[in-house]
Amino acid sequence: MTLLIRPATVDDQPKIVSLARGERIKPTGLEWPRFIVADDDGKIVGAVQLREHPDGSRELGSLVVAPAFRGRGVATRLIDRRLADASGPVLVITGRAFDDYYRRWGFRRIRPIAAPPFVCANYWLGYLGGGLLALLRGRAVNHLAVFERSPSTR
Numbered sequence: 001m002t003l004l005i006r007p008a009t010v011d012d013q014p015k016i017v018s019l020a021r022g023e024r025i026k027p028t029g030l031e032w033p034r035f036i037v038a039d040d041d042g043k044i045v046g047a048v049q050l051r052e053h054p055d056g057s058r059e060l061g062s063l064v065v066a067p068a069f070r071g072r073g074v075a076t077r078l079i080d081r082r083l084a085d086a087s088g089p090v091l092v093i094t095g096r097a098f099d100d101y102y103r104r105w106g107f108r109r110i111r112p113i114a115a116p117p118f119v120c121a122n123y124w125l126g127y128l129g130g131g132l133l134a135l136l137r138g139r140a141v142n143h144l145a146v147f148e149r150s151p152s153t154r
C-alpha cells in the first residue's frame with residue numbers, strides 16, 4: 001500500500017463528504033481547505049480536519065478511514081500530518097477508550113466544562129445526539145471525552 005498523505009484540494013470535496021457519510025461524524029463543516037487526505041492512486045481513502053471555531057479554538061475532527069484500509073496506521077499518519085504545523089492548543093472529542101491512542105501526540109483528557117465554549121457545545125451535542133441515535137438503533141452508546149493538546153504537553 002503506497003498512500004500519499006497530502007493537503008486536500010477542491011476536487012477532493014465530494015470524496016470527503018462521501019467518506020464521512022454513514023459514519024459517526026458530524027455532517028456539517030466538511031470544507032476541504034482544512035483537511036488532510038490519504039490518497040491511494042487518486043482515490044481518497046482517509047481524511048481528517050482541524051476545525052476553526054468562532055471562539056478561536058481548534059478541534060481535530062472528522063477522522064475517517066475507508067473500511068478496507070483500517071488497522072494499518074492510516075489514521076495515525078493523517079493525524080501526524082494534520083498536527084505537524086499546528087501551534088497552540090488543539091482539542092479533540094472522541095471515545096473515552098482512545099485515551100492512550102491520543103496520548104502519543106500529547107493530548108490529555110480534560111473536563112468538558114473546561115473546554116472552549118464551541119468545543120464544549122459540540123461535546124454535549126455529540127454525546128446527547130449520538131446517545132439518542134444509538135438508543136433508537138439499538139447500538140452501544142459511544143462514551144465521549146474531550147482531550148486537549150496544549151503546547152506545554154507536547
Ligand SMILES: CC(C)(COP(=O)(O)OP(=O)(O)OC[C@H]1O[C@@H](n2cnc3c(N)ncnc32)[C@H](O)[C@@H]1OP(=O)(O)O)[C@@H](O)C(=O)NCCC(=O)NCCS
Nearest residue numbers: 023024063064065070071072073074075076094095098101
Ligand atoms: C477510527 C478510524 C479513523 C481509525 O482508522 P485506522 O486507519 O484504522 O487507525 P490506525 O490504523 O491508525 O490506528 C488504529 C487505532 O485507531 C484507534 N482509534 C483512534 N480513534 C478511534 C475511534 N474514534 N474509533 C475507533 N478506533 C480509534 C484505535 O485505538 C486503534 O488502535 P489499535 O490499533 O491499538 O487497536 C477508523 O476506524 C474509522 O474511520 N472509523 C469510523 C469513523 C470514526 O469512528 N471516526 C472517529 C470519530 S471520533
